[in-house]
Amino acid sequence: MRHIIIRTPLLAALLAASQQAGAAAAPPLPEVTVIGNRPGLIGVADAAGDATVTARQLATRPLLRTAELLETLPGMIVTQHSGDGKANQYFLRGFNLDHGSDFATSVMGMPANVASHAHGQGYMDLNFLMPELIAGIQFHKGVYAAEDGDFSNTGSSRIEYQRQLKAPFVDVTLGAHRHRRVLAAGSGEWRGFDLMGAVEAAGNDGPWDLPARLRKRNGVARLSKGSADDGFSVTAMAYESDWRATEHVPQRAIAGGEIGRYGALSGSDGGQTHRYSLSGEWAGANAAGASRVNAYVIDYGLNYFAAPSGFISGPRGDQHEQADRRLIWGGAARQSLRLGEVDVTAGVQLRQDRVRQVGLYETVDRVRSGTVRQDRLTETAVGLYVEARRQWTPWLRSTLGLRRDQIRASVTPTGGAFNMDNGGKVGAGQTSPKLALVLRPSGARGDTELYLNWGYGFHSNDVRGATSATHPADGSPADKLALFAKSTGAEIGLRSKPLPGWNTSLSLWRMSAASELVFVGDEGVTEARGASRRHGVEWSNYFAPSSAVNIDADLAWSHARFREPVDGGGAHVPNAIPLTASLGLSYEPGGAWFGGLRLRYLGAYALEESNTHKSVPFWLANLKLGYRITPTLQLGVDVLNLFDRKANDIEYWGGACTRGEQADGSCGGGIAGRLVHPLEPRTMRLSLRASF
Known part of the structure; x- marks a missing residue:
């Protein structure tokens, strides 16, 4: 931490001097919200991918699934390959983000990504969110925002809850499939303060032959x-x-009839998790600038049981447990002010x-x-950043940022026959x-x-991979x-309003x-997959023919390759989705009927x-309709x-064995093939909301 301690007083001195210098200066450039894909409200946005989604758009x-809220970011895909109590699988800009390794999310200033996690680096479980309480989501794409640090290679999101409800x-x-959910929420005034609270209870079995028995x-x-x-x-929270x-x-298990389309190889996979948090935020603004401070503490735990390879190791199956128990604490402070013509x-x-405790265990049922x-282990991360924005001329604006990140960690092995020398x-x-x-083009x-x-960016790797000298298995x-x-990232972007109501x-x-x-949680090791390059094109459109109707259409294409072929098998990056598209229609006139359709x-x-085996492309459509029976009763x-x-x-390629293959001796060390998790079939959910 020596380098960080040296820099912190310098930063404090800079802020103090800047506060005095800016006290009599002109106010800084205002922060302008960029809603959805609407470039007509560009304000002081620094990239074409900057956007904010409002509660009205989410309604x-x-x-x-709850995490599909992130699909409001053009090009983002949210799926699941396991039970709905687990973090989702995310895809963006040619990255298989796994469970969040290259996309950073914070909720009311608290990080959602978990470092050196038992299942995967940057594990981002958003199942604790209540969509009805979200005031807005602020998005950045790429590595260009100095405020974004670890896990933000493809971008970041900041989710804020409301302070008051209508x-x-x-x-x-x-x-x-026995889906049920009850949400009760309200707000009011208490001794001059605003108080908002909500409780949620939910359950679901899903379409699976093995009922999910989800309890939230x-x-x-x-x-x-x-x-x-x-x-x-x-x-x-x-x-x-x-x-x-x-x-x-394995898809062959379904095709051969050993299990049904919604069947499972193991009857006891699943888990339990918890997240308890306390956080505080303060913000203030005056003629000299704006200040913001936040702090948080999070108690987190997970016990996850899975047998993704089936029965390679024997008739008892390959189930393992990944366990994680930790306390996360931290905070941030930010000061914005004007120094002459520069907003800093x-x-x-x-x-x-x-x-x-973070561990991997062999289990049976x-x-x-x-x-x-x-x-x-203990892992400490510190980030310092400064960003300067200047409007040089009416047609040219620049933003220069500099960020320094430092991580220190210690690992103490406490179990595993081949793991005891892997600390440090x-x-x-x-x-x-x-x-x-x-630039604003002339004319x-x-x-x-x-x-x-x-800009430069990064994601950190599991600290156990940085200290391990032997494979623990x-x-x-x-x-x-x-x-x-x-x-390293670079981008050229354009935002425009070619016609009234159309933003692109x-x-x-x-x-x-x-x-x-x-980090491969299933094996307890960190896997090196080589250097890579990606490039792509994203086109986003927002059209509002009237105040009641909004149409959005997005197209994203990407090309992802390793710089060198991997083990002679080719240079394609597995599970890097090259083409995504979405089309959405929302109708909200403020009257009795409202709704939305998404493709x-x-x-x-x-x-x-080698790209010999590919996934099967598909379209998916979801529909939402609502009717206000009275001003306080909604169906x-x-x-x-x-x-x-x-x-x-989701589809993968890998080795696995079914129970039948293990029994007849055809398994060997595993049979390579297509591994699939099917879409849930058409599902209808009916809701009734009463307001008071």
């Missing part, structure tokens, strides 16, 4: 005063969930993960039969410059801007890997990653490096997978 969006309400939802319990209480820009809030899971299975923002971010590895201390840092140039409309962006030698996986944005982007290092397309993607229906498409939510 007409049909959702199968009226208290109770929402009851019932649907197929959720609650939030928020005390606040003032606004998000000039006020404070204290928020307590509690979330618990337990479930059984139907993992991805400087900040510091601190996070520490105190992991009591959720009972531990052996320990592969078990560790205790490790540390590394990275300096990341950022640059954005924004162009006032709401047309061109963007040129460039068999004791074979292992190379210690770098703690930082550096990336176009981005051409490129990114190179020095190494695609992924999403997933193009075929390579399942392995709604969601029809998910409207046309009952028989496609797969």
Whole structure:
């Protein structure tokens, strides 16, 4: 931490001097919200992918899963290959983001990505969110925002809850496969403060032959005063969930009739998780500038049981448990002010993960039969950044950013026959410059801007991979890997309003990653997959023919390749989706009827490096309709997978064995093939909301 301690006083001195210098200066450039894809409200946006989605836009969006809220970001895909109590699988800009390794999300200032997690680096479980309480989601794409640090190679999202609700309400939802949900929420004034609270209870069995038995319990209480820009809030959250899971299975097991389309290889996969948090935020603004401070503490736990390879190791199956128990605490401070003609923002971010237990265990029906590895670790991350924006001329604006990240960690092995020498201390840092140039072309409309962006980014790797000298499963030698996986991104973008009501944005982007290092929780090791390059095009459109009707249409194409062929098998990056498209229609006139229709397309993607085997492309449609019976009573229906498409939510290529293959001796060391997790069939959910 020596380098960080040296820099912190310098930052404090800079902020103090800047505060005095800016006291008599002109106020800084205002922060202008960029709603959806509407480039007509570009304000001081620094990239074509900057956007904010409002609660109004979310209200007409049909959702199968909570994390699909992130699909409001053009090009983002959210799927699932296991039970709904587990973090989702995310895809963006040619990246298989796994469970969040290259996309950073925060909720009311608290990080959602979990570092050095038992299942996967950057694990981002958003099942604790209550969509009805979200005030807005702010998105960035790429590595160009100095405020974004770890896990933000493809971008970031910041989710904010409301401080007050229009009226208290109770929402009851019932649907197929024993889906049920009750949400009660309300707000009011208490001794001069605003108090908002909500409780949620939900359950679902899903279409699976093995009922999911999902049970979710959720609650939030928020005390606040003032606004998000000039006020404070204290928020307590509690979330618990337990479930059984139907993992991805070999497609040949379904085709051969050994299991049904919604069948499972293991009858006891699933898990339980919890997340309890307390956070506080304060913000203030005056003529000199704006300040923001936040702090948080999170108690997190997961026990996850899975047998994705089936029965390779024997008739008892290959089930394992991944366990994680930790306390996360941290905070951030940011100061924005004007120095002459320059708007300056400087900040510091601190996070520490105190992991009591992170482990991988062999299990049979959720009972531990052996320990592969078990560790205790402490990981501390500090980020310092400064960003300067200047309007040079009416047609040229620039933003220059500089960020420094430092990570220090210690790992203490506490279990595993081949793991006891894999401990130690490790540390590394990275300096990341950022640059954005924004031009208003001569003679162009006032709401047309061109963007040129460039910057460095990174995602950290699991600290156990940086300290391990042997593979914990068999004791074979292992190379210690770098703690930082550096990336470089560049982008050319355009936002314009060619016709009244039509806003469009176009981005051409490129990114190179020095190494695609992924922690494989199923094996307890970090896997090096080589350097990669990606480039692509994104086109987003928003059309509002009237105040009641909004249409959005997005198209994203990407090209992802390793720089060198992997083990002679080819250079394609597996599960990098090359083409996605979406089309949405929302209708909200403020009268009795409202609703939304969404179509999403997933193009075929390579399942392995040679691109010999590809996924099957498909369209998916979801529908939401609502009717206000009275001003306080509302009826709604969601029809998910409207046309009952028989496609797969996710496909992989890998080795696995079914119970039958193990019994007849044809398994060997595993049979390579297509592993699938099917889309849920057409599902209807009916809801009734009463406001008071």
